[in-house]
Amino acid sequence: MSTFLGASIGRKLIVAVSGLFLILFLAVHLVVNLTLLAGQETYNMVAHWMGTNPAVSVIQPVLTVGLLVHIGYSAYVSLSNWRARPQPYYWSDPAGGSTWASRNMLLLGGLILAFLVLHISSFSIRVKLGDAPMADIGGVMTKDLYAMVTARFELGWYVLTYVVAMFFLGLHLAHGFHSGIQTLGLSDGTWRNRWVLLGTGYSIVIAAGYMLLPIYFFLRTHSG
Amino acid sequence: MKIKLKIWRQESPDSKGGLVDYELDGVSKEMSFLEMLDYLNTTLIERGEEPVAFEHDCREGICGCCSLFINGRPHGVGAEITTCELRMTAFENGNTIVIEPWRAKAFPVIRDLIVDRSAFEKIMQAGGFISANAGAAPEANSIPIPKELADEAFDAAACLGCGACVAACPNASAMLFVSAKISQLALLPQGEVETKRRARDMIAKMDELGFGACSNIGACEAECPKGIEISHIARLNRAFVASAF
Known part of the structure; x- marks a missing residue:
């Protein structure tokens, strides 16, 4: 098994599996986010349910490990790929059919990671530390995450950072989705274009879905 | 001019x-x-x-x-x-x-524009062959092979081993070359039986020689003079996954 996972394809399989797992998580996260549109009570109820659900407390560490594995192995694979060409070309023309995103996955991943640090420090850690306003839902006092999130979405700089980060995420997914499938060997001449199309569609839905909320709340507050 | x-x-x-x-x-x-x-x-x-x-x-x-x-x-x-x-x-x-010249750690420059591509030969020696003694050429119709498979194997066999895939790849990966060699053998009954071992051994040699890993960029396919497609790389990945079992 060590020669299997130690081989270049084995390491990429780890990147692919962890990446596809994170891709699925993004859809779940987006669905939860979209309940913001249903109003303060619904969102706080969903957030309260998420915070107290035992399944979530199991998934959270799995997610953290998945993310760390994805980052660690991607960096490791990229590093060995750099070593494979110690002398760069004087002139390299990438015109030959590859996308910018496919050639810059590590850069995109790094930018997404930077946003993730900001995101976790502005929401998750504050909630965990109990530094959140309280709200009354049907007689039960819960953390008013709705107020916290919407307050953030009133800040111009935060909304802009969020939207730009989601654009990078979309680019990362546009390559990552079909790339992961290809690494798992689940593609062929017929399915290849279908996976690319599906991945592109998925990345647009995810990126646009995440962008929608900060833009909506920002405009709602600032349009009078 | x-x-x-x-x-x-x-x-x-x-x-x-x-x-x-x-x-x-x-x-x-x-x-x-x-x-x-x-x-x-x-x-x-x-x-x-x-x-x-x-x-x-x-x-x-x-x-x-x-x-x-x-x-x-x-x-x-x-x-x-x-x-x-x-x-x-x-x-x-x-x-x-x-x-x-081609730029890759595994293809060192010998002089001016000439690089040493013997790394490809070493990958072939590691597994790019059929080890069964096939004897004399069998009667052509004794092993029926579907036309589509024969065509795909032939397309893969068109690989010249020139190394343009490695040269074009930002990771200097040899995956398109290896996958073409895997496909040309794995698609035909004589070569199919050793596919798992072949994939494992050729990949181990490819890694050892200092080629990079494929990140599915597709530059290799775009620059291949024989139009070898990266769907062969998916087949290689499948064979490699299967080699664990």
Whole structure:
């Protein structure tokens, strides 16, 4: 098994599996986010349910490990790929059919990671530390995450950072989705274009879905 | 026409190389790219200078010997051609042409534009063969093979082993080459039985020789002179996953 996972394809399989797992998580996260549109009570109820659900407390560490594995192995694979060409070309023309995103996955991943640090420090850690306003839902006092999130979405700089980060995420997914499938060997001449199309569609839905909320709340507050 | 050239010159594997500028007058559009280099070398020899070392053999796109990185692309502009099939009609009077060798740790420069591609042979020796003693050629109809499979295996077998895939790949990965060799054998009954071992051994050798890992960028496929597709890489990945079981 060590020669299997130690081989270049084995390491990429780890990147692919962890990446596809994170891709699925993004859809779940987006669905939860979209309940913001249903109003303060619904969102706080969903957030309260998420915070107290035992399944979530199991998934959270799995997610953290998945993310760390994805980052660690991607960096490791990229590093060995750099070593494979110690002398760069004087002139390299990438015109030959590859996308910018496919050639810059590590850069995109790094930018997404930077946003993730900001995101976790502005929401998750504050909630965990109990530094959140309280709200009354049907007689039960819960953390008013709705107020916290919407307050953030009133800040111009935060909304802009969020939207730009989601654009990078979309680019990362546009390559990552079909790339992961290809690494798992689940593609062929017929399915290849279908996976690319599906991945592109998925990345647009995810990126646009995440962008929608900060833009909506920002405009709602600032349009009078 | 008159063209400017920037050519990588390097005396030996250990010496430090660099791009050297040349101006070449009297280049004809009818020349092939390699004929233009022959012409350059003639003028260099007449001036008492060292000619530029580059590899070539059949000059008709089937041997896989020529290997130049021209204006940022392996085998230059044009789809599915080798350097020897590139014509000077692709260039205009006054153009500057940059010529570099393939760049990869596993393909060290021997001299000027010639690189050592024996790494490909080592990968083949690690598993790119059928070890069963097949005996004499069997009667053609005794092993029926579906036309689609025969065609796909033949498409994979068109790989010249020129190394353009490695040269084009930002990761200097040899996955397209290895996958073509896997496909040409795995799709046919004689080769199918050893597919798992072949995939594992060839990948282990590829890693050991210092090639990078494939990140599904697709530059290899776009630059392959024989149009080998990356769907072969998916087959290689499948064979590798299967080798764990």
